[in-house]
Amino acid sequence: MPKVKYLVVGAGVSGLGFANFIDSEDYLILEKESAAGGYCRTIYNGEYVWDYAGHFFHFANQELKNFFNSKIDPEDLINKEKNTKIFYKGEYIDYPFQKNIHQLSKDEFIDCLYDLFNKEEKNEYVGFEDMLYGKFGKSITEKFLKPYNEKLYACDLNSLDSNAMGRFFPYANIKEIIDNMKLEEDNSYNKEFLYPKKGAVTYINALLKELNTNSIIYDQEVIDIDVKNKVVTTTTDKFEYEYLINSAPFDHLIKYIDSKEYERTKEKLTYNKVLVFNLGFDKKSSIEDMHWVYVPDKDINFYRFGFYDNILDSDKLSMYIEIGYESDAELNIENQLELTLKNLKEIGVINDHKLLAYSSIIMNPAYVHISNEGNSLKNNKKKDLQDHNIYTIGRYGDWKYCSIEDSMIDAMNLAKELNEV
Structure with missing residues (x-):
């Protein structure tokens, strides 16, 4: 032995x-x-470069920076300033939702602002959903934060700890939200990211x-x-x-x-699982500037989609799609692929595009609860x-x-x- x-x-x-x-x-x-x-693996399918899921790198630790700088040629990396959006009621608004409510229609903006000022904060919250209502009010929570995270985690949000996402959750107080209406600022941990040309x-x-x-x-x-x-x-x-x-x-x-x-x-010790589609089409989308997009609408099967081609500056649409499920859910991959293509067409990401290549990956576990x-x-x-x-x-x-x-x-x-x- x-x-x-x-x-x-x-x-x-x-x-x-x-x-x-x-x-x-x-x-x-x-x-x-x-x-x-x-899960940090790459698939090569003809001219398409796909990962097992959307992986983007944001190194803040100097020792790790030095380690990878000694082993990876800088010419093999692309540095991008993040451009992420939310697809909300047929429009693209800036992420995070809570800092960009001024981009909504006048009535929805007033609802969000009113509820934000009249929210009832607590010293302690019973769970993640309770925290959302307490910190952001009813409208912001119910228009984006609750439906999106329910699609992502595929569970009752109050079963999660109120601090389940730690430093990755984009908190914003009233002053930051108001200030962002005039001077937009991205203070997120990943406002810039690296991505390797070969995945x-x-x-x-x-x-x-x-x-x-x-x-x-x-x-x-x-x-x-x-x-x-x-x-x-x-x-x-x-x-x-x-x-x-x-x-x-x-x-x-x-x-x-x-x-x-x-x-x-x-x-x-519960968790969700995620079905990832990597899709390669015959031509570019009309959306040529976004990197990834969040989708709270529960009539759309995926919670997030991203554009490899907009990161790699390639000349054909190359995407990843993420769909969340309960850990024991049964999946029909062919049906979900058909529904995904239908939804991409309905929201205007594709029109008469031809799907030339695709792969599917099931991440299980994906996000732990x-x-x-x-x-x-x-x-x-x-x-x-x-x-x-x-x-x-x-x-x-x-x-x-x-x-x-x-x-x-x-x-x-x-x-x-x-x-x-």
Whole structure:
């Protein structure tokens, strides 16, 4: 049975990041797929470059900037100032909705402004939806914030923690909203972004560059973790470890360790799944300046769509479409593709365009549901696991809403901590 000091579950950005920053060659990465990257992979279909979902990069951490600058030619990257919109009642208004209510019709603007000034804030909120009403009032909440997030998360919004999206939620107070009516300003964390000309896999290739190819074993799905004896069993082998670094979904980790505990706790660790369509057409859309668009209308099947061609400056329409579902929902991909094309035509993104190529991906889990119960369970379990030299990191391993950069910072910080042991 192979034995390593650091056994890493998952060759996504978190697992690969850890392997890059740990001061040891004694590591092994187990990946259940046949390629590295997790959801940060790229599909090449003729002239179209598509990712598994819309991935855009906003590095604020200088150490990570330096790391990737040393491995990626700047000529391989495109820097864009974000142009994002909301498709609302047949019009495109600027995102975020709450800062751009002055772009609505006069009656709707008055409704939003009136409710904003008469909202009833609380010291504590029972959930995410309750927070939306308290901070933004009835009109802003019901015109955009509630329907959009219900489409995205596919759940009762009050089952989510009031701070479920953390720093990524675009809060705005009354002064900011009023000021934005005259001097529009984007203070979001991703107002500028990088995108690789060859897709998000460019960053995965950079993470792989210095790693020993023999230290990653593909097609190795974990099925059991023996915490006492420090042994991981996969579908084909067993591995002994000193430290276990997990980046697989947190609920999977619990199941690997104790299936009975998983059955008792799985209702506290819920999530949605997302069907992603990548679509390649024969010519450009009339929409040549937008990067991605949010859609709150529940009569339209997708909650967001984006334009790869407007980012890569290519000459044919290349898109991604995202559709949210409950985790156990049954999907009819052909029907959803037909409905997607119909809706794209109705909202004017396409007209007589011909679909030349497409792919579909199911992300499951996609967005985890952050709740008080789930956070409490996770934090208590993590303390117990760390007593047994098991660490769980990243968006899914740490069961949180975060960016790709945040996942790599998790990995980098853990590696630094273990380097000092």
